[in-house]
Amino acid sequence: MSQEDVKSALLKTIEGLQANPNASKVIFRAETELVENVRCQGKVRNFPPMFTDEPPELAGGDTGMNPVELILVALGTCQEVMYSAYASVMGIPLESVKCNLKGNLDLKGLFGLDPNVPAGYTRISYETELKSSASAEQLRQLVQTVEKHCPVLDTLQRPMQVEGKVNANGAPLSLDAAAE
Numbered sequence: 001m002s003q004e005d006v007k008s009a010l011l012k013t014i015e016g017l018q019a020n021p022n023a024s025k026v027i028f029r030a031e032t033e034l035v036e037n038v039r040c041q042g043k044v045r046n047f048p049p050m051f052t053d054e055p056p057e058l059a060g061g062d063t064g065m066n067p068v069e070l071i072l073v074a075l076g077t078c079q080e081v082m083y084s085a086y087a088s089v090m091g092i093p094l095e096s097v098k099c100n101l102k103g104n105l106d107l108k109g110l111f112g113l114d115p116n117v118p119a120g121y122t123r124i125s126y127e128t129e130l131k132s133s134a135s136a137e138q139l140r141q142l143v144q145t146v147e148k149h150c151p152v153l154d155t156l157q158r159p160m161q162v163e164g165k166v167n168a169n170g171a172p173l174s175l176d177a178a179a180e
Contacts, residue, residue: 007088039063068121071156072101078152079128086145092138095131102126124156 001009017024032042038060041049052067054060065073076099087094103124109117132139147153166173 003084003088003094006084010085010089037061040067068103068105071121072103072124072126075099075124075126075150075152075156076101078150079126079146082146082150083128083130083142086142086149087132090138090142090145092134092142093132095133096129097131098129100127100129 028044030042030044032040034040035051038058039051039053041051043049051064052070053062053064054066055062058066060066079099080097083094083097086092101124103121105121106114106117108114109119112119128143130139130142134142166175
């Protein structure tokens with residue numbers, strides 16, 4: 001698919017949303033399941049399942065990326081998609097986009113060894129390498145647009161509601177000990 005094809009597809013979607021603003025609300029879904037030990041599979045749409053695992057020091061077989069690595073991959077690839085999309089719409093030539101990402105995680109939080117240490121990342125950093133014949137000003141505008149509209153970056157930076165429930169043996173499990 002060429003940059004013009006990307007631009008055409010995106011502009012068609014934008015025009016459709018302008019004509020029918022209610023069509024902008026979408027839901028993405030995934031199903032995951034523990035396979036064995038700490039190896040899991042994830043299913044999205046009609047794609048073959050993907051597998052996650054942990055490195056040996058975290059009881060895994062090292063047969064796939066672990067979930068926190070997937071967060072880094074999600075951020076990097078979302079940035080790359082957004083650069084491609086916006087560059088095509090803005091008419092900015094783009095030869096390549098690559099992201100190098102790093103997540104700092106303190107295992108004391110994951111293992112509950114220190115109540116003051118979060119279980120997840122304490123910091124994520126990334127460096128994006130763009131190759132383009134565009135002017136520095138065009139690239140600055142592209143970067144500002146991508147940084148403002150990247151869904152994964154926005155999700156990681158903005159507080160949002162995440163809720164869940166647990167069913168055990170086919171029945172809802174109350175997480176409130178007083179309710180049992």
